[in-house]
Amino acid sequence: MHRIIIVGGGAGGLELATRLGNKYGSAVRKKGPPPLAQVTLIDQKPTHVWKPLLHEVASGSMDSFARELEYAAQARWHGFEFHQGPLTALNRAGKSVTIGPLLGTDMSEVLPTRTLEYDTLVLCLGSTTAYYGVKGAQENCIALDTVEQAISFRERMIAACTRAEYRMDETVADKASVSIAIIGAGATGVELSAELRNTAEVLHAYGLKNLDPVRDIDIRIIEAAPRILPTLSERLSAAAVELLRQKNIILMTGEAVSEISAGVVHTASGKSVNADLIVWSAGIRAPAILAELDGLEVNHTGQIVVGQTLRTETDENIFALGDCAACPWPDHQRGVPPRAQAAHQQASFLARALALRMQGKPLPVYTYRDLGSLVSLGRYSAVGSLMGNRFGKKMFVEGLVARYMYTSLHRMHVATLQGYRWMLLDMLSDWLRRATAPRVKLH
Structure with a gap:
């Protein structure tokens, strides 16, 4: 059988594994000839949560456990295999990938290092936070790349509000407040700020009576560009500004962050913003491991360079999709944007393209449709x-x-x-x- 390995179980990777598993997986074939392909998904986590929902997990408005999908269960139901562990190496000559050891909560080894062979490899490892070399950013900020980070932020936010409520109850003159600074006014930063204001109102209703959800919880967004949502239209940005101001969220645009120390954000213009919690949502880049994979060509943000067939420029047996792929967008100055809709479209495209590849037919051309x-x-x-x-x-x-x-x-x-x-x-x-x-x- 043709061996297809998909590395990364995000929106695009899991959709592709599911589509191919439904088509070729032996678990869903009740009769007829053996399947043409064996589909394997690799991810270092045991469960999938749709990444655009992480700001709701961080604010507490969504319980991540209610939204998790077990990779092993999805594999059983849809006819593909699942291997848990981090991708550590690629051998293009031997057409194999190496999965690092899987460690338990006590750091003991659950599974050893493994090597899997492929005929077609699809890389869809998503993206991670880009700190752009800002001093102290990684050490003093919370990112929202994973469910664990989102849960950590929620717990720290509720703890900060509870401490402030206690201080205000004990010493009325000390009107202690909670300050939250969000670095970056892209979609994640803007959505998180709005959800946090709603969370503050709910916490007030559930026992934090002395803590005013607007006056005593300061939420502000710090953005280097002259307006929020800089990659979207000005009309969309202006509408978002109006709604955020109605929620009493402070917007600091045109303020580039120069340094972040413990509890303080310093800007290039000389301003300092004290904050109990600092969230970094100012940009993304591809995972560092991609630049170490046996000579695959990557761009300045670490994305794998692919053509319009989503096949890498380096190896005809390797494809990439989603945030980790630098895919051309004809008639546009930039490539396909790192959005969930692009990953969904590319997964649908590759499900068809790989079927043609196994039949020895030419690959079709992918064109991004901005919806x-x-x-x-x-x-x-x-x-x-x-x-x-x-x-x-x-x-x-x-x-x-x-x-x-x-x-x-x-x-x-x-x-x-x-x-x-x-x-x-x-x-x-x-x-x-x-x-x-x-x-x-x-x-």
Whole structure:
């Protein structure tokens, strides 16, 4: 059988493994000839959480355990294999990848180093936080790359609010407040700030009576560009500014961060911002391991250089998709943007392209279709532009309608992975959870 290995179980990688497993996996073939391909997914985590939801995990408005999907279970249901562990090496001549040892919570070795051979390799390792060399940023900031980081931020935020409530209760004259600084006004930073204001209001209702959710919890965004959401349209940015100001979120645009010390953000203009919690969401880059993989060509941000077939320029047997791939976008000054919709489109494309590759047919050409952008601004609001330029102009949406559209993006992801029946059941269970549990995870 043709051996397909997919490294990285993010939105694109898991969708591709599921599609190929459904088509070729022996677990779903009840009769007929043996499958043409063996599909294997590798990831260093045991579970999948859709990354665009991490800001909701960080704010406490979503319980990550209710949204996790077990890779092993997905593999069993959809006919592919799953191996847990980090990618550590690539042997292009021998057409094999090395998976590092899997360690338990006590740091004991659960699984040793393993080597798997492939005929086709697909790399989709996503992205990590880029600190751009800012002194003290990595040491003194919290990133939101993983579920563990998001949970850590939520716990520290609730602890900070609880301590402030206690101080205010004991010493009325000391109006201690909580200050949260978010570095970077991209989608993650903007969405997190709006969710945090909603969380503050819920915490006030659930026992923190002395802590005013607006006056005593300072939330501010610090952005080097002249406006927030700099990669999106000015109209979208202006609408987001208005909604954030209604939530009393302070915006500091045109302020490049020069250094971050313990509890203090220093800007190039000489300003200093004290903060109990500092979140870094100012940019992303590809994982460092990609630059170490047996001569694969990468760009200045560590992304693997691929052509319009998503095949690497270095090796005809290796493909890449998602945030870790530098894919050309014809007639545009930049490449395909690192968005969830791009990873979804590329997974769908590769599921078809790899079938043609196994038949010895030429690979088709991938073209990115910009379907627009949506930015969540809390439980009942969002802003965005839909359809991109497919019909000659963009359609601007905001408010509750935009929020429903934003929520539907995750629903469609669930439907792609598990089918529409499961997606409807997931919607029902989500409604029941919200009806019987606090709106914010309180511990």
